[in-house]
Amino acid sequence: MSKLLLLLGTKKGAFLLEGDETRRDWALRGPFCETWPLNHVIADPATGTIWGAGGNEWFGPAVWKSTDLGRNWTHSSQGLAYPEGEEPVKTAWSLAVADGALYAGVQPAGLFRSTDGGESWEHVQGLRDHPSRPDWQPGGAGLILHGILPHPDDSAQMWVSISSVGVFHTADGGRNWAPRNRGIRCDYNPEDQRYPEMGQCVHGLAMAAGGSHRLYQQNHCGMYRSEDGGRNWQSIEEGLPSSFGFPAVAHPRDPDTLYLLPLNGDSLGRYVPDAKAAVWRTRDGGRSWQALRNGLPQEGCYFGVLRQAMAVDRLQQAGIYFGTSTGELYGSADEGESWRCLAQHLPPILSVETLYVPGHVPG
Amino acid sequence: MILADALARLFPGAPRLQEIEAADVAALLDALDARWPGLRDRVADSTPRIRRHLNVFVDSQKACLETPIAADSEVLILTAMSGG
DSSP states (O other), X not given: OOEEEEEEEETTEXXXXXXXXXXXXXEEEEEEGGGOOEEEEEEOTTTOOEEEEEEEXXXXXXXXXXXXXXXXXXXXXXXXXXXXXXXXXXXXEEEEEXXXXXXXXXXXXXXXXXXXXXXXXXXXXXXXXXXXXXXXXXXXXXXXXXXXXXXXXXXXXXXXXXXXXXXXXXSSTTSSOEEOOTTOOOTTSOGGGSSOSSOOOEEEEEEOTTSSSXXXXXXXXEEEEESSTTSSOEEOOTTSSOSEXXXXXXXXXXXXXXXXXXXXXXXXXXXXXXXXXXXXXXXXXXXXXXXXXTTSOOSSOOOOOOTXXXXXXXXXXXXXXXXXXXXXXXXXXXXXXXXXXXXXXXXXXXXXEEEEEOOOOOO | OEEOHHHHTTSTTOOSBOOOOOSBHHHHHHHHHHHSTTXXXXXXXXXXXXXXXXXXXXXXXXXXXXXXXXXXOOEEEEEOOOOO
């Protein structure tokens, strides 16, 4: 029988929720990875290999790996380091599989590539060679490369997100990078400098389905859409309850559908507006928004949801999932129309991803 | 040489108590890394120096990577108090 796994990175290790295509019942397994804080847990749908990026205050950064759906784990940081004398890598923050390679984003911001499934790593030097790097300023959580978005059809192209620095794009496999932040507001600059080339605080980056160059971005200062791979961005925040939030998750098949989870504001506690939880959905590329609240707590709700803590599955009616700073996991099996709490009392959830494991067809 | 339990757990099969010949702490970590690949990375960062929340003691004295080790020295690799 086919399985659907929800992969959770938490402050205290990785957890897996295992269910099936009905998405009714879920079995929780974990914590894995010696309860290390894991910022991002992902899987390669082609092989079922699971990786977890994290770091431990005692033992430094590592990427954990399981090839048996979480039963056994190994870890490696071979090559996941800057040259001697530079500020060492503190933790691994983000992962992505692209064109047979595994990529890891780290703090302080940089990108590493593994071509042996996470056993060893090489630095993608071109990004840190960008002339703007001396001006990269850490955000509240540090100078972090927290988002990696490979192009689905062109292995030479990739976008990365660095907090308080912005989006960078490569078209040549990582040798050269260019900022992609035009049109994004930076509310913390003087009024005549609010649209700089870089220095914007990207929070979440998503590519619309369909192979176009449409990107969506949740920024510290607003919500944006780009129709040209990030060269130019337009605000789509009108109709949202707040311009602040972290995740942005695109529908797996409809390029006009996007899910957000706005929070009340960066200096107001960073919880859901009015202490009522809602996922916000657009079905027209950001021209209008609907709040999806059915089944979500509507009073006394003070959780936040971080940038990597919302995900979709690819089943016929897409499932949407998000994990909270208070350790609850919510899921919808009907594209956001109704929600259930799938797990609670977990450690703060830092990331949510999905893995569909096809069943064996009797031969 | 004695490894902290939390460190030994990261390397299944690694005994907490081992006898190792090494001239200094850096050489000791190299020897451990040869037997248990990746162990040096867990103890020292790329600066290189002992990680901030770990302590290495040679004959009860807090050590750094350059600290010499005698033939009969006792070396402890311990996790520091971390958190609050």
